[in-house]
Amino acid sequence: MLTEIARAKLNLALHVRARRPDGYHELETLFAFVEYGDVLCVAPAEAPAFQITGPFAAALAGEGDNLVTRAAARFAETFGGGAHAIHLEKHLPVASGIGGGSADAAATLRALAGLHDVALDDPRLFAIADGLGSDVPACLLGGTAIGKGRGERLEPVAGMPGTPVLLVNPGVAVSTAEVFRRWDGVDRGPLGADPLAGRNDLEAPARVIAPVIGDVLEALAAQDGVTLARMSGSGATCFALFEDAKACAAAAAGVARFGWWSVETTLI
Numbered sequence: 001m002l003t004e005i006a007r008a009k010l011n012l013a014l015h016v017r018a019r020r021p022d023g024y025h026e027l028e029t030l031f032a033f034v035e036y037g038d039v040l041c042v043a044p045a046e047a048p049a050f051q052i053t054g055p056f057a058a059a060l061a062g063e064g065d066n067l068v069t070r071a072a073a074r075f076a077e078t079f080g081g082g083a084h085a086i087h088l089e090k091h092l093p094v095a096s097g098i099g100g101g102s103a104d105a106a107a108t109l110r111a112l113a114g115l116h117d118v119a120l121d122d123p124r125l126f127a128i129a130d131g132l133g134s135d136v137p138a139c140l141l142g143g144t145a146i147g148k149g150r151g152e153r154l155e156p157v158a159g160m161p162g163t164p165v166l167l168v169n170p171g172v173a174v175s176t177a178e179v180f181r182r183w184d185g186v187d188r189g190p191l192g193a194d195p196l197a198g199r200n201d202l203e204a205p206a207r208v209i210a211p212v213i214g215d216v217l218e219a220l221a222a223q224d225g226v227t228l229a230r231m232s233g234s235g236a237t238c239f240a241l242f243e244d245a246k247a248c249a250a251a252a253a254g255v256a257r258f259g260w261w262s263v264e265t266t267l268i
């Protein structure tokens with residue numbers, strides 16, 4: 001059996017540059033990952049089996065089309081390897097901008113590659129990831145990287161490992177497609193030399209759908225020791241980076257009264 005952590009993805013900055021004829025948008029983003037994530041266990045089995053447990057399992061109950069089983073099916077079509085029993089422990093809020101489903105799909109591919117001696121840099125694995133979603137290649141790479149195109153043109157860059165992060169989600173699921181549809185079409189420029197000085201261009205359209213995102217950002221920005229507070233992906237999860245773990249813990253206590261989902265973790 002192989003266990004993989006499907007770590008949450010953050011877009012430390014996300015610049016939307018243009019809408020393409022295929023309906024997708026050209027992005028420039030700084031991807032980073034945190035320690036915290038879903039837990040995926042994969043073992044060879046007589047017949048395929050898939051089980052979801054954990055705090056956010058209910059949000060996926062009844063959805064036949066999980067990204068985990070889709071990833072496993074694509075892997076089997078390309079590499080064979082027989083049936084597997086897969087267990088997903090769902091800790092990340094669903095449809096929340098931190099790429100939970102994408103991370104699960106990438107963790108599935110990594111686990112199956114490990115079980116069947118497929119190299120993680122095999123281009124066929126990357127092609128499967130690319131076909132499953134815009135964030136899946138970045139999750140397969142799993143480290144800090146600049147993403148261009150739909151997010152699949154990746155260039156690894158130095159990260160800030162160990163930086164304390166507070167994730168906060170106000171409990172509103174936001175559809176990625178709808179947020180992109182509401183983008184105003186204005187190209188506000190590329191990621192600069194310091195991507196942290198950038199922005200998340202999806203924040204404004206996401207706030208129209210879920211105004212509570214503004215409350216989350218305001219609460220995070222007001223905490224002591226915050227170096228950056230921003231929304232991730234298409235929302236509604238927001239993150240704050242802190243000078244030290246003590247400030248992060250104090251901020252977690254500071255926002256607890258709102259009753260939002262929150263997790264203290266670190267960048268990898």
Ligand SMILES: C[C@](O)(CO)[C@H](O)COP(=O)(O)OP(=O)(O)OC[C@H]1O[C@@H](n2ccc(N)nc2=O)[C@H](O)[C@@H]1O
Nearest residue numbers: 011023024025102133134135136150176177180233234
């Ligand atoms: C917002 C981000 O999370 C930033 O990392 C990603 O761009 C979204 O990645 P994802 O959830 O894997 O998204 P996908 O499943 O590929 O696309 C969902 C929908 O979002 C829209 N979409 C997504 C990515 C992109 N570059 N442009 C888009 O317009 C499309 O309408 C698409 O049908």
Ligand SMILES: Nc1ncnc2c1ncn2[C@@H]1O[C@H](COP(=O)(O)OP(=O)(O)OP(=O)(O)O)[C@@H](O)[C@H]1O
Nearest residue numbers: 066067094095096097098099100101102104135233
């Ligand atoms: N294993 C999974 N975990 C979460 N969502 C899944 C999974 N499999 C399929 N889905 C579907 O994918 C949709 C998007 O979920 P996900 O949590 O990946 O969104 P997200 O956090 O907004 O991602 P992104 O940041 O990539 O936009 C969900 O609404 C759900 O229907």
